[in-house]
Amino acid sequence: MVFEITSKDAMGRIGRLSTSHGRVETPALMPVINPNIDFIPPSEMRKFGAEMLITNSYIIYRTKKLREGALKRGLHSLLGVDMPVMTDSGSFQLMVYGEVEISNREIVSFQNEIGSDVVTPLDIPTPPDATHETALTDLEETMRREREAEEIHLSHSKGNLLSIPIQGSTHLDLRKKSAEEANRIKGDVFAIGAVVPLLDAYRFSDVARIVLAVKSVISPAKPVHLFGAGHPMIFALFAAMGIDLFDSAAYALFAKDNRYLTPNGTLKLDEIQYFPCSCPVCLNYTPEEMRRLSKNERAYLIAEHNLYASFEEMRRVKQAIKNNELFELVEMRIRSHPYLIQAWREIKNHHQLLEKHDPSAKKIFFYLGKESLYRPAIKRHQDRVLNVEVERDEIIISSDPGVKADFYLKPAFGVVPADLMESYPAGHAEMYDEIEEEAYLMAVEGLRRFMERHGNRRIRLVVDEKWRRFIDEIQN
Numbered sequence: 001m002v003f004e005i006t007s008k009d010a011m012g013r014i015g016r017l018s019t020s021h022g023r024v025e026t027p028a029l030m031p032v033i034n035p036n037i038d039f040i041p042p043s044e045m046r047k048f049g050a051e052m053l054i055t056n057s058y059i060i061y062r063t064k065k066l067r068e069g070a071l072k073r074g075l076h077s078l079l080g081v082d083m084p085v086m087t088d089s090g091s092f093q094l095m096v097y098g099e100v101e102i103s104n105r106e107i108v109s110f111q112n113e114i115g116s117d118v119v120t121p122l123d124i125p126t127p128p129d130a131t132h133e134t135a136l137t138d139l140e141e142t143m144r145r146e147r148e149a150e151e152i153h154l155s156h157s158k159g160n161l162l163s164i165p166i167q168g169s170t171h172l173d174l175r176k177k178s179a180e181e182a183n184r185i186k187g188d189v190f191a192i193g194a195v196v197p198l199l200d201a202y203r204f205s206d207v208a209r210i211v212l213a214v215k216s217v218i219s220p221a222k223p224v225h226l227f228g229a230g231h232p233m234i235f236a237l238f239a240a241m242g243i244d245l246f247d248s249a250a251y252a253l254f255a256k257d258n259r260y261l262t263p264n265g266t267l268k269l270d271e272i273q274y275f276p277c278s279c280p281v282c283l284n285y286t287p288e289e290m291r292r293l294s295k296n297e298r299a300y301l302i303a304e305h306n307l308y309a310s311f312e313e314m315r316r317v318k319q320a321i322k323n324n325e326l327f328e329l330v331e332m333r334i335r336s337h338p339y340l341i342q343a344w345r346e347i348k349n350h351h352q353l354l355e356k357h358d359p360s361a362k363k364i365f366f367y368l369g370k371e372s373l374y375r376p377a378i379k380r381h382q383d384r385v386l387n388v389e390v391e392r393d394e395i396i397i398s399s400d401p402g403v404k405a406d407f408y409l410k411p412a413f414g415v416v417p418a419d420l421m422e423s424y425p426a427g428h429a430e431m432y433d434e435i436e437e438e439a440y441l442m443a444v445e446g447l448r449r450f451m452e453r454h455g456n457r458r459i460r461l462v463v464d465e466k467w468r469r470f471i472d473e474i475q476n
């Protein structure tokens, strides 16, 4: 099997992607290698935590020396690595320059010949906010090229995998159409493309809408790559929406501009007095010392830090998936930027999707703010409570755990059977006092459904002032 999922949390997963150069654990971050630029050598990437790289086959093809080297010795030997390497096709150049001097057939065959582990067709990256007509015309051409790539791939592949780009600009119906087509093509990886302009503009909600639209139709058995997503502050959020592959050109691009990546955002070297990091670079230099270095030395060191910080965050995301604490991690991370909070709130409209993927057995529920109300655990609890058998004619429901009752009220969860007061999720939910009204409203909605279900019984409510206010509303 090419892709195997081993752990799940929220819509995120830990998986194993098998390539002809070994297995990669996902979610994975692929550093982008520009073979024309002498920077951190590809062979150094393992020390930061990289298991897979991505490079641009179009740049290799266009540079005579690189092309000949790659055709003669293979891509891996050209880069000096034995780890899996994915190749992009030049569609980024297409977006920047408007044209490339190669056909889809040529670039796909070239990637096969040089032994790329993941081959990418020359898709058309329609920019955000394009008209529906333009986006559709581009998408039809992209889909034609994908089918052509599939055909070349089926006859020429030497064990390499095929990536199927998903386009459609900011039009969700087209993104879905593209994803449906991707399901039909025998690709191994799906790559959501042309989101970099949105990420650069912090339009995270638009990216979230695209990702969720794609995830709502794409086969869950395949890994999904969010092309160009390389800032550690968005790893938790998009991993929780089901992204398995990330790539970072950011580590180098930001470094050349004296920008320092952290999981909570970007810092400017000029404004740092203390490094908030303990990677080898940050332990060896003070910000002041780093500012005194030459431009090239400084860029190299910041890029190293950027890689250490990015892989550290990716490991934290994976640990959160293993511990079923990904919601908690996301809810912490999004607090570093208002647009991240806004982006995460998009999941509110995708309850069924979350419900389908999020595991139901976990250990802990930390309520960290209103966004915690979107977790499936709450609605699942409320649905399950409706099926609890009640023998007695009179049911006592209390908001005070000190009072003897059949059921208790808990913010967000609503009605909790007495014998489940120590069980996950309601019994394991840690919440603060003076919790948001939304948590009461959600609980009261659960109570309303419970009372409706037991309409033939007498229900006695023993509730305090705070609860009474909300309950009065449903009783009127």
Ligand SMILES: [Zn+2]
Pocket: 275, 277, 278, 279, 280, 281, 282, 283, 305, 306, 308, 309
């Ligand atoms: Zn550091």
